[in-house]
Structure formats: structure tokens, C-alpha cells
Amino acid sequence: MRRRCYPSDTTTAEWALIEPLLPVPACQTRWGGRPEKHPRRDIVDAIRYLVDSGCKWRALPKDFPPWRTVYDHFAKWTAAGIVGILRDQLRRRIRCGAGRAPQAVAIVIDSQSIKAAEIVSKATRGYDAAKKINGRKRHLVVDTRGLPLMVMVTPADVSDRDAAREVLFRLRLMHPELTVVWADSAYAGGLVDWARSFLKLTVKTVSRPKNTPGFVILPRRWVVERSMCATRRSVCIPG
Template sequence: MPRKPYPSDVSDEEWSLVVPYLTLMTEAAPQREHSLRELFNALRYVIRYGIAWRAMPNDFPPWSAVYQQSQRWLASGCFEALAQDLRALLRLASGRAEEPTAAIIDSRTLRSTPESGTRAGYDGAKRKRGSKVHMAVDTLGHLLALHVTPADVGDRAAVARLAADIQDATGDNVTLAYVDQGYTGEVAADAAAAEGIALHVVKLPEAKRGFVLLPRRWVVERSFAWATRCRRLVKDYERYATTLAGFHVIAFVGYMLKHAAQMV
């Protein structure tokens, strides 16, 4: 590598796992001008440190090349496929079945910015204007499904699509989903039941004082905390909701790659 490494750079072990998914064309393709690994490193740098595209360090390929290749990767769905395979690998390594039978569902509201303000909504409960990230993880905290809506879309309204995405990712293997009290009611229960999933509401204790670690529910909260380590995901800086969702998937892929590479 002709430059000094950044902490966000992919390791040799990680690259050996990820390169088959990112090679949309052969390395010898005549239109390729920049190293595929350097393009991926630059994308990870943007997400991890939250810089603008045009603020790309000069020792990376030009920002326009990184942006264009990133859009190709996002459009191809390669990161979703990689996330599914990594999740299965890590589950098998931990002694679990390849596909989970239970999931944890929750949402997180991100404050909008001038770039995302045109599609933002107001979340009255969080008192924020922005976008809402609806996410499902397995009991180890690995990503199952994720999509983005305006913040004024309620959690119950997002259950149908999220449940369908969960079953699509796991081959209709999930039968139970743990949720918080924002998912109570027949609307959410019926939407999940239509996909063969039963919702189990984990309630706060009546005599709550200070922080309370809720059974099962803490797993998805930890997963959201993993995402906030990436500064690009602290707010909604993206013009398109699909880009915000894709960057979340890449962030979780990075986390799973780190653990999978330790087994190589």
C-alpha cells in the first residue's frame, strides 16, 4: 500500500472474505482505474468518520470514483448478501443454528440535516424531525433486516414490511420477535402473524428507577450503539433513504467482518 494505513482500512483477512462479493467485474476490466480495495477502504472511511464526499483524503482515489463505485455496490445488493452469509458463519461458530428462530425488532430516530430534510418527518415521542431506522436483529445482535422511513411513521406501521424482510432473509425460519411497548395492539400483531411471526412485548417493570436492562430487548439497543460508532450514521446526512439504509448495512458488515476474520 503506497500510503500509511487508516484505522478503518480492511485487513488482509477481512479482504479475503469480502472481495468475492465486491468484484462486480474482473480486475482486468479495461475501465478499471483504481484499486478495488482502496475504493472499499475509502467508503469505510466515509462511513466511519462522517466526512463529506468531497473531503476525501488525497491519498485515496478521487471522491467521484469512490462515490460511483459505492452506488454500484449498493444497487447490486452485494452488502446484503455478504451480511447474510457472515451472520450464518458467526452463528455456526457460536454453536447456533445457521438461521435464527427468534428476532428482536426496534427503531431509532435520526435527526435530519439540510440534505435529508425534504423527506423528514416529525417524531412526537422523541421530539425530533428526521428519519426512522427500523431494524431487526437475531439474538446475537447480527442484522436481519433494515429499512428507513420518515420519522412520523409509527413502529406498528412498519411491522408488515420488516416481518416480510425477516422471513425473506431467513427462509421463513423466524417464529418469534421480541418488541417494546411501541408495538402493542392488533395492527402490529396481525401484520407479524401474516408472516408467521408472533410478537412478544417486553414491558418495563412497573416500579422503574433509573436504567433497567430489559430481557432480550437490550440486544437490539446494543446493535444500534454499534452503528453510532460510525459518525456518518449519527444523523441522517443522506439525500436518499436507500443510501442511509445501505450505509447501515455496510456498518454492520464491517463489525461482522472483524469477528469473522479472526476465524480465518
């Protein structure tokens, strides 16, 4: 077993939370399979190291399992929805610890355009004329504490309203308890009527006060803006 020496390595408490949420190894199912060669905690630590440092898969330090093994597990767990399960479990724990209900009924949505590297496929990126950015757009939904419920990535030329339809539709299926969505003026218009008619969601837009120069903290919207800033602390955000 490798010695844990990186700031991104899991603590004992973190691993105790993560391990039970991972899929059962194939060798322990009725269909059978080969035993896994590398400890799962080492694989999770390798994924966390990559997210924290932004290195390439092939550049993972040698004290981790082979990069291909790490990537295959990451791809398999992502396809199985494990990332979302971990996110939801952590959010519920934090909300309950703060004396709140485990599930949110009000959410905040926003987007952020990010410049893409030259190696990124043209099919998965676009030009955001408003922000003058050629890349991808991250659509983030958080609760009123700033804890994430969903993130979806699209080409940067996809409008906020168009992306919000898919995001809110998927959220509605997973979280029927939702009632209110806070957003900026980019989400106004037809989306408000569509969400009310088809999803039974109330979309409330918060606009910047007119003739107000400089930085202004806007009610509700500042929560998702803060969460957007927090995501920048990680050099690489897979998925």
C-alpha cells in the same frame, strides 16, 4: 497501490472475505467493458473511511481514488444488494463460530429516531412527536446475539407498527425459517395479529415493569438496544 495507514483500512483477512462477494468486473463478463482503473480494495477502504470518520464524499483524502469513482461503486454495489450479502455472510460466520445454527429463528426489532441535518430533504424526514425529533427513524432487526439482519430508514414520523409491517414482510421472504419476533410495547396491537395471520410469525412484546424508576435491563430487548448503541460508534452510516 496506496499505503494503508488509516484504522478503517481493511486487513488482509477482511479483504479475503470481502473480495469474492463483490460483483464480477464488467471487463470480465461476456458483455465486456473497460478495465477498472482503481483497485477495488482502495475503493472499499475509502467507503470504510467515510463511514468511520463521517466526512463528505468530496472530502475524501487524496490518497484514495477520486470521490466520484468511490461513490459510483458504492451506489452500484448497494443497488446490487452487496451490503446485505456482506452482512449476512459475517453474521453466519459469527453464529457458526459460536456453535449456533447459521440462520436465526428468533429476532428482535426496535427503532431509533435521529435528528437530520438541514440539508436533508423534507420528503425523507419527519417529526417524531414522542421523541421530539425532526429527522429520520432507523428500524433495526437483530438476532438474539445482536447481529443485524436488516435495517430500514424512514421519516421519523412513520410509526413503529407501520414500518414493522414492511420490515417483517421483507424479512419473511428472505428468511422463511423465522418464527419469533421480540419487540417493545410500541409494536403491540394489530401488528401482532397481522404477523400471525399473514406471516406465521409470533410477535412477543416486552414491557417495562410498572413503578420501576431509573434504568432497567429488559429481557430480549436489551440485545437490540446494545446494537443501537454500537451503530453510534460510526459517525456516518450510509444506506
